[in-house]
Amino acid sequence: MKTEYFTPATISAKSRELLEAIPAKRSLSHSRFEPARAALIILDMQRYFLDPGSHAFVPSAAAILPGVLGLAGVFREKGQPVVLTRHLNTHENAGAMTEWWADLIREDDPASEIVAELDDPDAIRIEKSQYDAFHKTGLEQHLRSLDITQVVIAGVLTHLCCETTARSAFMRGFKVFFAVDGTATYHEDFHRATLLNLCHGFVVPVRVNDIRVIVESLED
Numbered sequence: 001m002k003t004e005y006f007t008p009a010t011i012s013a014k015s016r017e018l019l020e021a022i023p024a025k026r027s028l029s030h031s032r033f034e035p036a037r038a039a040l041i042i043l044d045m046q047r048y049f050l051d052p053g054s055h056a057f058v059p060s061a062a063a064i065l066p067g068v069l070g071l072a073g074v075f076r077e078k079g080q081p082v083v084l085t086r087h088l089n090t091h092e093n094a095g096a097m098t099e100w101w102a103d104l105i106r107e108d109d110p111a112s113e114i115v116a117e118l119d120d121p122d123a124i125r126i127e128k129s130q131y132d133a134f135h136k137t138g139l140e141q142h143l144r145s146l147d148i149t150q151v152v153i154a155g156v157l158t159h160l161c162c163e164t165t166a167r168s169a170f171m172r173g174f175k176v177f178f179a180v181d182g183t184a185t186y187h188e189d190f191h192r193a194t195l196l197n198l199c200h201g202f203v204v205p206v207r208v209n210d211i212r213v214i215v216e217s218l219e220d
Helices: 011-021 061-077 095-099 139-145 158-171 188-201 208-216
Strands: 038-043 082-087 124-128 150-156 175-184 203-206
Touching (some): 011 175, 038 061, 061 082, 082 139, 158 188, 175 188, 203 208
Parallel strands (some): 082 124
């Protein structure tokens, strides 16, 4: 069951409502976001999930795209890392995912490509085979080499790859900021449940524009 719980017209009000409804243990106003030590991780914004003709289409993904694009732009402008992940599978590396999903996202499938709007040649590109973008990838090493201690999570799907990567980042010692209106999934219940769980002990929930303003203030 899929619902379009974010639309361009409603995303601002809906994300505010979600943020206010969640009893987060940490808020942006009480948690120091350090843009000079932060990276933006954008998960799986691939045609497979953003093309309306795909069976895996996320109806709310189009609504988050402008905000994610803007955030990526300001991170890039200020010289802070932007990570783009691309989910790809073979039968050999899919593992238990083959039991859950009808097909695999293969490298030779045009739908596996990151959407053109986000396809930044200067971004750090990570190919992953599981929900967790840190699992058997060089992501942690990339971030450590750049002296990154904080990450902002955006992309799809909120309750699968975004949530799992946020937890994994936390377990590796990164401070995690989770974009309420920069992530999307198939149903509002999934989105809300992820926020409820993560905000109790893993992440600081944020809205894209609030993070963007802080990054924009970073001195060149």
